[in-house]
Amino acid sequence: MSNISDKLKDLPDTPGVYIMRDASGQVIYVGKAVVLKNRVRQYFQHTEKPVKVQAMVDNIADFDYIITRTEKDALALENNLIKKYKPHYNILLKDDKTSPYIRIDPRAEYPTIEITRRVKRDGARYFGPFIGVSVRDVISVLQSVFRIRTCSGKLKKRARPCLNHDIDLCLAPCCERCDRAEYLRAINGAMTFLSGGGDDISGIITQKMSEAAEKENFERAISYRNQLRVLDNLKSKIVSELGKVANIDAFFYTDNGLYGAVSVCIVRGGKMMGVKNYIINEPQMFGGDMTTFLPQYYSMTNELPDEICLQSERDVTALIEYFTSVFSKRPAITFPQKGMRKKLLDTAARNCSDFLLKSADRVKRDADMTLGACERLKAVFGLPSARRIECYDISNISGADKVASGVVFIDGKADKAQYRRYRIRTVEGADDFRSMYETLSRRFIRYKNGDAGFNELPDLIVIDGGAEQVEFASRAADDVGVKVPMVGLAKRDEEIYLRGNREPVKLNRDDYGLRLLQRVRDEAHRFAVLYHRTLRSRRYESELKGIDGVGASTVKKVLNVFNTHTIVEASADEIAQKAGIAKKAAANIYAYYHPTSQTATALKYKLVAVDLDGTLLNDELTVSDYTLDVIDRYRAAGGIFTVATGRSPISLAQYVKPLKLDVHPVMAVCHLGCVTVNTADLKAAQVTDMPNLVAARLLKFAAPHCKMMQMYDGDGVAIAQSDEMTDNYFAAIKVTPREVGDMAEYAQTVRTPIIKVILILDEPKVQSLTAALVAEFPELNFIQSTAPLLARMKKPGDSFEPAMIECISAGADKGKGLKSVADFYGVPMSEVMAFGDSFNDVPMLKAAGLGVAMGNARDAIKTLADEVAPTNNADGVAKTIEKHCLNNDLQGEDYA
Incomplete structure (x- = not known):
């Protein structure tokens, strides 16, 4: 404190900026002052201060200051330093990118309309932000009235105009259907309208609507009617009595x-x-x-x-x-x-x-998950700070395209600007331990050399793995001569390993510190896999180009349909048919991947599809080592193992790596058959969605009867608001929902496809509500789920018995989803085996050549199945695959 006292005596009486630091040298606050001497001394006077101000002062170990000429200069410097240091006690505004603008650059020869979320001082005109009205709807109005082009970039000359000109939405300057003067008049009209003028354009649209109706072009007429509604919406926002000031x-x-x-x-x-x-x-x-x-x-x-x-x-x-x-x-x-x-x-x-x-x-919960989680890790591991956390992961397939990722979290939040990726240079084969040693060595050497971007050591390094991975990573630090605390997070049981301690640290699943470690680990894995896939795709493309008779256009067609795994499983005819290429080229590709022309082991059931909850997953929501071994042996024999679940793709993500669905990518069924995804990237290959208005009406109809409602769309899951019950449920499935308030209102406006609506209510009410739903919504299917996860929502001593009704489009079910996957691989349904335990699995069990119900399923489901397997906790999936596919006789006590 004596150092601070000495500095206080020397403070100047000029404008400037002061910078407060904690004991570790970290900047915790930046402020401006008209008179530095007066402002900074106030913090250290023995007067009563607000709680958080006192907390900041208690953490000050030192301060610096910068003198400026004027208070204006102090303002500018303060703003720049806050951006640079992101101090904990300053206000830190997040960049709000949710509000779009319309950009028109009148200096261009033929200006275009662009949508942007970033305003730049580049000489262009920006209109907006558009809040509460769709910017695309506004652009459709501009196109209808002024016929301005919306194609991006510099105008390219064309031989014939595009569809927009044919339907009277573009003047087609690309084909010289208008001169520049005419086009610029249209641009000026659009800018006048966006600036608040041009009130006569509703008459133009009304006339076009009438003409379309007279020609019985009712779709166009409806489009014009919707544009008039947009104009009415904009007019309703006009603020009078502002005089000449319009902004x-x-x-x-x-x-x-x-x-x-x-x-x-x-x-x-x-x-x-x-x-x-x-x-x-x-x-x-x-x-x-x-x-x-x-x-x-x-x-x-x-x-x-x-x-x-x-x-x-x-x-x-x-x-x-x-x-x-x-x-x-x-x-x-x-x-x-x-x-x-x-x-x-x-x-x-x-x-x-x-x-x-x-x-x-919500803000308190976010703080608990970020800064609170950092404080928790400080306490658990005895760290002076956990502000900066780095995590490293290795990704490769059989030693090929080995890469590593390094991700950085600051105060519990990802700082993507500081992410780094590495190509492994010195390690032969699939050796994750030495790959980790190389990665950390390179990171620490660059720190020692003072390289920009590597010049700050983390407070904690997280390694994806157990004790061995931590040991190799720690050796890298020792050999370079740096000291950094490290922990390993083992994915199977989420146990934390420290160097030299074979006994792991176990935190509760809902511990904020553990959740932060999981987020950091999962982000490092995602980033590593993304880089690995990029390199693999490049190698794959180069590999195909080296095949005789395969040119660039053929490679492009093949890459649009196949990846490195599915092409190996495809026949020459399938490659030709699905990729649309010549049979000779397809035969050459097939021969390249099957040099000995040997086929896989003959299997009675070539495709196995398994539900997750209550079927493959045990009560701890994991898969046993025995089952994983059997799945590996089934794949080695030429079988295709996939998943058909009621879960969403984002919830399936946590099981992709344990089930090796990233190493052996397959098409999988999600959302009860509404969605099929490729497990290589979990992107939707096929979607059967629900109309917005139907979903909105359903949510409004069911709301009085439900404890919770969920709606899955292309962006994830939405709920009205969170509480203890929802937190427990979503923590179990490791999905973060969006809080949207009025669910029915949200469903009407959301732009991404609505996949599924889930209703959770007391079990005695299920039958009556289902009957009412069936009568009210003939366009939907309603399925009662018996997912074991529902038990997570029940409080001790609570009489509430949670049950779930899953609402999907009538055009989707697991049976159809499974059929689409089987068709993709060219496997007849007679050679498909499917496993399930609940009513929503029944279509899948009935569609498969062998439908297997688990021992924990209800009797009605067992009766419909071809066979009943042991329960999920008794490895029923593995034993059934062994019995019917790997020819192991498990009759008797082992298969009861």
């Missing part, structure tokens, strides 16, 4: 002592565009100081309005000077007390209070 941002701040929020009401072109909200994690440090908030906000949006409205008066001279120097524009900053501007502030205030009320719990 205004009105800011309001409030807090509850623990968290704060800032809301900004945005007006552009005289239209209310909507409200954006930002959470403030350190309100007592912030104190409502908008001179700190606004430079950060506008450095993100890059779009300065004509006027900024604030709720309370303060000296903003330096702020205006800062904006003038950075944006070359001098905005008016006002503090309205009445009139339309005060109404804009009131709108921001209502949104701010509502946002803070609804977001406080």
Whole structure:
């Protein structure tokens, strides 16, 4: 503290920026001051301070300062230093990329309409942000009225115009169907409309709608009708009484002592565009100081309005000077007390209070999962800090294309700008231990050399693996001469290994520290696999080009259909048919991958499909080593092993590596047959979705009867809001849901395909609700699930017996999904074996050549199956595969 006392005496009485550091030298706060001497000394005076301010002061071990010429310069420097250091106690705004803009560059010869989420000072015109209205709908209006091109990039001359010209949506300058003057008149009309003018365009669209209807082109007429609704929506947003100022941002701040929020009401072109909200994690440090908030906000949006409205008066001279120097524009900053501007502030205030009320719990949970998890790891491992965590993973197939990944998490959040990837250079074969040694050695050597991007050691390194992996990684640190704490996270039981300690550390599954380690480990694995696949694809492409009679166009067609595994399993005829290539080229490809023309071992059942929950997974939600061994032997005999589950692809992801579905990629069935995915990347190959309005009506109809409702779409799973029950359920399946509020309203507006709706309710109500649903929604299927995971939702002593109704399109079921997978591999259904334990598996069991029900299934399901296997805990899947595919006699006690 004596060092701080000496520095306090020498502080100058000039403007500047001060930088607070903790005992490890980490920057924890950056502030500006009109008079450095007065401002910095305040922190160390023995006066009562707000709790979080005192917590920050208690952590200060040293400080630095930088003198500036003016307060304006201090503002600019503070903003830059906050971006650079991301101090814990400063407000840190996330870049809000959810609001799109329309970009038109009038300097281009033939300007185009572009959608962007980033405003740049590049001379182009930007219109937006569009909040609460679809930017694509606005563009469709512009196309209908002004017929502007939407193709990206510089205009390319064409021999004939595209479809947009044929349906009267483009002037076709690419084919010289208009001259530049005519086209620029259309561009100017569009920009006038986007700027708030051009009110007569609704008449143009009305006329086009009438003409389309007269020609009985009803689809086009409906399209024009929808565009008129968009115009009505935009007109409803017009704000009157603003005078000549058409671009205004009105800011309001409030807090509850623990968290704060800032809301900004945005007006552009005289239209209310909507409200954006930002959470403030350190309100007592912030104190409502908008001179700190606004430079950060506008450095993100890059779009300065004509006027900024604030709720309370303060000296903003330096702020205006800062904006003038950075944006070359001098905005008016006002503090309205009445009139339309005060109404804009009131709108921001209502949104701010509502946002803070609804977001406080979520923000606390996010803090627990990030900063709280770092604090937890500090305590568990006795670390001085766990701010910076790095994780490393190795990826290869049989030693080929060996790569490693290094990911970085700062304060519990991924910092993707610092990710690194490595190609293994010195290791022969599939040796993950020495590959890890090489990777860490290279990382530490670059640190010792002071290389940019490697010049900070982590507080903790996480290794994907057990004690052996940690030992080899630690040897790399020893040999280079650095000291870094390391732990290994073994995936099978999520046990944590320390160097020299064979006994693992076990944390509870819901421990925030363990969850952070899992996120870091899974991200390193994802990043490594992505790089490995990239290299493998390049090698595969090069390999195909080396085959006689196979040129670049043929390679492209083959790569669109096959990967390195499915092409080996395909016959020459299948390669020719599916890729659409010449039979001779297909025969050459087949011969390349089958040089001895030997076929796989004859199997009675060439494709095995297994449900996960209650079938393949035991009560610990894992797969036994015995079952994994049998699956490997089945594959070695030429069999195709896949999964058919009610789970989503994101939930299936955690089982891909244990089941080696990444090493042996296959088509798999998810969402009860609504989706088939390739396990190589879990991207959907086929989707049977549910209409938005049907899903919305279903959610509204079922809501009064349910404890929880879930909706899966292309972006994952959505719920209304989380609570203890939902947290327990989603923690078990390792999926993070989105909270969307009103589910029915959300279903009407979501843009990605709706796959499935899940209703969770008390079991006694299932039959009556199912009957009502069947009568009300003939276009859907309703299936009661007996998934063991439902038990995770029940509290001790609670009379609630959770049951699940899964709602899917009538055009989907597991049987059809399994048939599509079998067709993909050219396997007849008579040579398919399927396993299941619940009612939603029945279509799959009946479709397969051998449908096998598990011993834990209900009697009604066992009766429908061809065979009953031992329970999942008794390795029933493995024993059945051995019995029917590997010719091992397991009759008797081993197969009961």
